[in-house]
Amino acid sequence: MAGEKILIVDDEKSMCQYLSIMLKKEGYQVKTSNSGKKAVSEVSDSNFDVVITDIKMEGMDGIGVLTEVKKIDPTLPVVIMTAYASQKTAISALNNGAFYYLIKRAKNEEIKMVIRNALDMHRVKSENTFLKKQLRKKDNSKEIIGKSDEIQGVFNLVDKVADTDSTIMISGESGTGKELVAKAIHYRSGRSNQSFVSINCGALPESLLESELFGHVKGSFTGAIKDKNGLFKVACGGTFFLDEVGETSPAIQVKLLRVLQEREIIPVGGTTPIKVNVRLIAATNADLELAVKENKFRTDLYYRLNVIPIVIPPLRDRRDDIGLLVDHFLKAASEASGRQKTVAKEAMELLECYDWPGNVRELENIIERAVILGDGDEITTIGLPDKIRNHSHQRRQIIMEKAQMTLEELEKEYLISVLEATGWQKKKASSILGINASTLYRKIQRYKLSPEKLKQHA
Ligand SMILES: Nc1ncnc2c1ncn2[C@@H]1O[C@H](COP(=O)(O)OP(=O)(O)OP(=O)(O)O)[C@@H](O)[C@H]1O
Ligand SMILES: [Mg+2]
Structure with a gap:
């Protein structure tokens, strides 16, 4: 990618010119500066992609420039140049965060390659920061929609518990919004700038889940060719979301109990415990209390996880939310597809009396489908799946029979x-x-x- 901006800093004019000509030929935009102080103010005023600075200068030297630049933008790579090779200055430059150390007599090809690498690294770092921000914005902007007493109760709990480190257990049928609530807690907590790491315990076989969660040491099993960090370590400082926790084996349950009691993990095949600092949120769509009674889930682990239970009722038990959710998903689907639509009255009535076994996720999918597949500006009963139309017919009959009786x-x-x-x-x-x-x-x-x-x- 041409056009990237390079700042050259050297109190020796001829050197600035020489480098400037060479790098302009490569298609870069180049600026030069003949003092360290001026260079630093250039960096704070505009966006450079790499800085090359001489080490020995009057006034502020190269290490000074490096230190000041890192304060302004820690991801901006700084390449240090010297007239003579000296191991001591090289080490000191690298220790202070320089990207590379070049000798002024280096071949043009070497200089160009170092600049190329520095630019690549800067681009990857900026992309990474950008993507992380995007992801955070996307997750963070997902609102929990609902006006029913049930959902208001969930809101209140989320607000109360977010800024604590208490372990939370979210239960609810599939598609009720357990992960959404877990993320809402994370993004309202003091850990919001750290990672939200989630794993579905039901999706992996036991041995794989164990090494994903806790990591492993090299040689602990065939295929363990090097040490691997577990997700508990990756989530350090952040929030760990254990989805479908009821699906874990007894062996993993013991290890999870250790995390909660000792706040440490032992990697598979390892002996030394590693301290972990994570906030745990567990979720289940199964009746864990029943699993405990049937000895399928450890009682002690259940109580450790269930410090603050949040129960999300199925959508059919909070029909007040259906209208708001329909509007919300309609708006989202309209924005995504560029097709503005409304829902006809009869269609809305059908949606309000359907039982929603797949809860909010099912509603979201149905609205999206109707917006994309339906003709016209309005979603009518014809735009809804058969199961919803038939269901409502049966339900109406039952209600009428009951009413008559x-x-x-x-x-x-x-x-x-x-x-x-x-x-x-x-x-x-x-x-x-x-x-x-x-x-x-x-x-x-x-x-x-x-x-x-x-x-x-x-
Ligand atoms: N109250 C709500 N407001 C807005 N969107 C919601 C709400 N509840 C759920 N959703 C949306 O419905 C979808 C399903 O939610 P989520 O994945 O959090 O459910 P879940 O309980 O974790 O489901 P599963 O048990 O299947 O994993 C998501 O797209 C989520 O954004
Ligand atoms: Mg989920």
């Missing part, structure tokens, strides 16, 4: 109470009930009511 039962109860209160005087009863005598008579027949029968029942 209750109404009839209510009427029967009411009739009986009035008839008993009037001692079965039909005329008096019908006037209290506000119906005429023949209607009352028909109803008595229909419900097969008689004083004798009721006494038998009583």
